[in-house]
Amino acid sequence: MRIAVCPGSFDPVTNGHIDVFARAAAVADQVIVAVLINKTKSSLFTVQERIEMLQEVVAPLDNVVVDSFYGLLVDYCRTHDVQAIVKGLRAVSDFDYELQMAQMNYRLAGVETLFVSTNPLYSYLSSSLVKEVAAHGGSVDGLLPQSVLGRLTDKLAENPSA
Numbered sequence: 001m002r003i004a005v006c007p008g009s010f011d012p013v014t015n016g017h018i019d020v021f022a023r024a025a026a027v028a029d030q031v032i033v034a035v036l037i038n039k040t041k042s043s044l045f046t047v048q049e050r051i052e053m054l055q056e057v058v059a060p061l062d063n064v065v066v067d068s069f070y071g072l073l074v075d076y077c078r079t080h081d082v083q084a085i086v087k088g089l090r091a092v093s094d095f096d097y098e099l100q101m102a103q104m105n106y107r108l109a110g111v112e113t114l115f116v117s118t119n120p121l122y123s124y125l126s127s128s129l130v131k132e133v134a135a136h137g138g139s140v141d142g143l144l145p146q147s148v149l150g151r152l153t154d155k156l157a158e159n160p161s162a
C-alpha cells in the first residue's frame, strides 16, 4: 500500500490545501494529512480545532485521514510506513525552502517528496494572508470551505486583536 503524507500547520486549511489533498489522494492508496504540533509558533486555531476542520473537509475523500505529529516529519514517516511527502508548490518563492526540506528529508530517511503544482486559482493563497485579510474585514469568500470560513469569522470575533 502506498501511503503519502501532506504535512503542514493548516491554520486554517484553505481551498489550496484541499486541492493538494485531492490530487495526492488520486495517486496514493492512502493519504495522511498531518498537522504539525509546533510549540514555538503561535497559531490562531488550536491543534484540535485544526484537526476538526480538516476532518470535515476531507470527509468526501475516502482514502484521506487526519492526524497530528510532533518532532521530525521523517520520524512520523518511518513509524507510519509513509513512502512519500506530498507538497504544493505555489510559486518560485516556495521552491528554495521546499527543495531544502525535501533534500534534508531524503538524506535523513530516504523519504521522497513529490511536488504538486498548485492550481493557479490558488497560487497566491496562504493561511497567513487569509487570516490577515479577514482580520481587517476583507472578503475571503471562495478561498476557504464554508465551514472553515464560519469558524474563522467566529474566532476573529472572539479575538479581535488576532
Ligand code: PNS
Pocket: 007, 008, 009, 010, 036, 071, 072, 073, 074, 100, 101, 102, 104, 105
Ligand atoms: O504549513 P507549514 O507551516 O509551512 O508546514 C511546514 C512543515 C510542517 C511541513 C515543516 O515545518 C515540517 O515538516 N516540520 C516538521 C519538523 C521537521 O521535520 N523539520 C525538518 C524539516 S527538513
